[in-house]
Amino acid sequence: xxxxxxxxxxxxxxxxxxxxxxxxxxxxxxxxxxxxxxxxxxxxxxxxxxxxxxxxxxxxxxxxxxxxxxxxxxxxxxxxxxxxxxxxxxxxxxxxxxxxxxxxxxxxxxxxxxxxxxxxxxxxxxxxxxxxxxxxxxxxxxxxxxxxxxxxxxxxxxxxxxxxxxxxxxxxxxxxxxxxxxxxxxxxxxxxxxxxxxxxxxxxxxxxxxxxxxxxxxxxxxxxxxxxxxxxxxxxxxxxxxxxxxxxxxxxxxxxxxxxxxxxxxxxxxxxxxxxxxxxxxxxxxxxxxxxxxxxxxxxxxxxxxxxxxxxxxxxxxxxxxxxxxxxxxxxxxxxxxxxxxxxxxxxxxxxxxxxxxxxxxxxxxxxxxxxxxxxxxxxxxxxxxxxxxxxxxxxxxxxxxxxxxxxxxxxxxxxxxxxxxxxxxxxxxxxxxxxxxxxxxxxxxxxxxxxxxxxxxxxxxxxxxxxxxxxxxxxxxxxxxxxxxxxxx
Ligand SMILES: NC(=O)C1=CN([C@@H]2O[C@H](COP(=O)(O)OP(=O)(O)OC[C@H]3O[C@@H](n4cnc5c(N)ncnc54)[C@H](OP(=O)(O)O)[C@@H]3O)[C@@H](O)[C@H]2O)C=CC1
Ligand SMILES: CCCCCC/C=C/C(=O)O
Numbered sequence: 001x002x003x004x005x006x007x008x009x010x011x012x013x014x015x016x017x018x019x020x021x022x023x024x025x026x027x028x029x030x031x032x033x034x035x036x037x038x039x040x041x042x043x044x045x046x047x048x049x050x051x052x053x054x055x056x057x058x059x060x061x062x063x064x065x066x067x068x069x070x071x072x073x074x075x076x077x078x079x080x081x082x083x084x085x086x087x088x089x090x091x092x093x094x095x096x097x098x099x100x101x102x103x104x105x106x107x108x109x110x111x112x113x114x115x116x117x118x119x120x121x122x123x124x125x126x127x128x129x130x131x132x133x134x135x136x137x138x139x140x141x142x143x144x145x146x147x148x149x150x151x152x153x154x155x156x157x158x159x160x161x162x163x164x165x166x167x168x169x170x171x172x173x174x175x176x177x178x179x180x181x182x183x184x185x186x187x188x189x190x191x192x193x194x195x196x197x198x199x200x201x202x203x204x205x206x207x208x209x210x211x212x213x214x215x216x217x218x219x220x221x222x223x224x225x226x227x228x229x230x231x232x233x234x235x236x237x238x239x240x241x242x243x244x245x246x247x248x249x250x251x252x253x254x255x256x257x258x259x260x261x262x263x264x265x266x267x268x269x270x271x272x273x274x275x276x277x278x279x280x281x282x283x284x285x286x287x288x289x290x291x292x293x294x295x296x297x298x299x300x301x302x303x304x305x306x307x308x309x310x311x312x313x314x315x316x317x318x319x320x321x322x323x324x325x326x327x328x329x330x331x332x333x334x335x336x337x338x339x340x341x342x343x344x345x346x347x348x349x350x351x352x353x354x355x356x357x358x359x360x361x362x363x364x365x366x367x368x369x370x371x372x373x374x375x376x377x378x379x380x381x382x383x384x385x386x387x388x389x390x391x392x393x394x395x396x397x398x399x400x401x402x403x404x405x406x407x408x409x410x411x412x413x414x415x416x417x418x419x420x421x422x423x424x425x426x427x428x429x430x431x432x433x434x435x436x437x438x439x440x441x442x443x444x445x446x447x448x449x450x451x452x453x454x455x456x457x458x459x460x461x462x463x464x465x466x467x468x469x470x471x472x473x474x475x476x477x478x479x480x481x482x483x484x485x486x487x488x489x490x
Pocket of ligand 1: 160182214223237242257259291461
């Protein structure tokens with residue numbers, strides 16, 4: 001058996017409605033992390049290319065029709081875009097499976113569908129959005145308008161490239177802004193299609209541009225560019241800090257979705273029929289390369305052994321393998337560098353005295369996957385919540401079970417982190433569910449579920465997990481400027 005073989009793709013930058021090479025004709029190679037085969041050569045933008053993309057986006061914003069269209073006209077084009085995404089869902093999911101190593105089946109069924117929903121949701125949202133009016137007796141009346149901000153830089157990570165980019169692009173375009181998108185260098189394939197999909201949907205040239213290349217060059221050029229008015233960024237906390245500094249001189253608006261180290265708390269009254277599979281998903285979906293991963297599993301001591309046995313059995317039953325193949329639960333890690341980072345925590349865990357329950361090594365795989373960056377689902381037990389494996393975002397299929405006795409202790413451990421993106425609570429006690437949800441310091445708490453999303457709800461992090469919120473009117477507030485108009489009536 002072999003993985004799906006494809007020709008090496010040649011991918012250009014997408015600027016002003018067409019694919020173009022980099023100004024110096026340089027390209028970079030993209031590998032399939034499941035096999036280390038070369039899958040694409042991608043044009044590597046220079047600062048000059050980024051400058052051109054930003055100027056094109058500025059011109060499309062100032063002089064083009066996009067921001068002048070009625071919301072109904074813009075919404076119709078966005079709905080068309082969502083339709084095209086669904087029509088091309090196999091191609092998009094195949095791309096994400098090829099460069100991220102995501103299981104194709106889950107990607108085509110969930111993530112690409114969600115990507116289309118991201119665009120359609122904001123088309124519907126802006127059509128229904130009203131303004132405010134504040135009459136001042138008979139003499140004056142105030143009313144508000146929500147106007148686009150300008151040129152947005154959308155900088156996105158490699159773990160969920162297409163879906164997370166559309167999560168930003170939907171509200172950006174619905175608000176009447178123009179965009180320069182920069183996907184992660186490891187995973188440029190699916191996002192490279194967004195410019196042509198926008199064009200096919202009738203969105204004017206220059207409104208959606210995609211530049212490719214390294215964060216330190218291309219991302220930095222965007223974050224410092226005078227024509228960029230706002231930056232919506234999803235990625236690591238370390239990069240978020242850098243972008244905040246680079247954007248400071250030009251006073252850019254920022255929205256940051258950053259890292260996480262969620263506590264997944266299992267109380268003794270939890271229904272383990274739900275808590276075990278739910279915790280497995282939260283731990284190992286996307287090979288654990290998920291900001292929302294429930295990677296610190298806090299288990300009440302009275303049920304610790306029972307939970308441990310069930311969790312271990314379920315983790316070991318996950319099918320690790322070729323992301324292109326039906327039935328694969330977990331693909332490889334995204335790259336050699338990332339594999340080295342994740343596996344360095346296996347050494348750290350040993351030094352910290354954590355007990356290895358299962359995993360911690362490469363799985364046995366067919367020969368054609370020998371070079372892939374695979375790691376078995378790995379589970380530790382630790383009694384030291386302050387240890388590095390319990391504090392740092394490993395971003396791989398490595399989780400730690402931590403025993404606790406009381407609610408107070410669970411809360412203390414849950415909140416003992418720099419991060420605050422989300423938390424998960426498993427209990428059949430309604431009062432406890434509310435109590436714990438109120439006291440865990442994080443932007444989203446899931447009770448007896450994980451990663452259930454309503455796009456109207458605020459999404460974002462406390463502490464070092466982010467700045468601002470995305471979702472519904474939160475996204476629209478970021479991507480628009482509220483203007484008050486005060487009219488004298490006499
Ligand atoms: N809160 C949330 O919703 C989510 C958060 N994340 C977080 O993302 C991280 C994983 O993604 P990862 O790609 O490694 O994150 P990085 O922060 O390394 O990269 C994210 C993006 O920023 C770019 N970038 C890197 N350096 C700079 C710079 N100096 N200026 C501007 N842009 C730059 C990267 O480019 P390049 O790749 O080319 O270096 C990439 O496109 C994890 O910490 C995870 O928790 C992920 C998903 C959701
Ligand atoms: C495998 C999917 C992980 C998605 C992580 C971030 C989600 C953001 C959102 O739902 O908007």
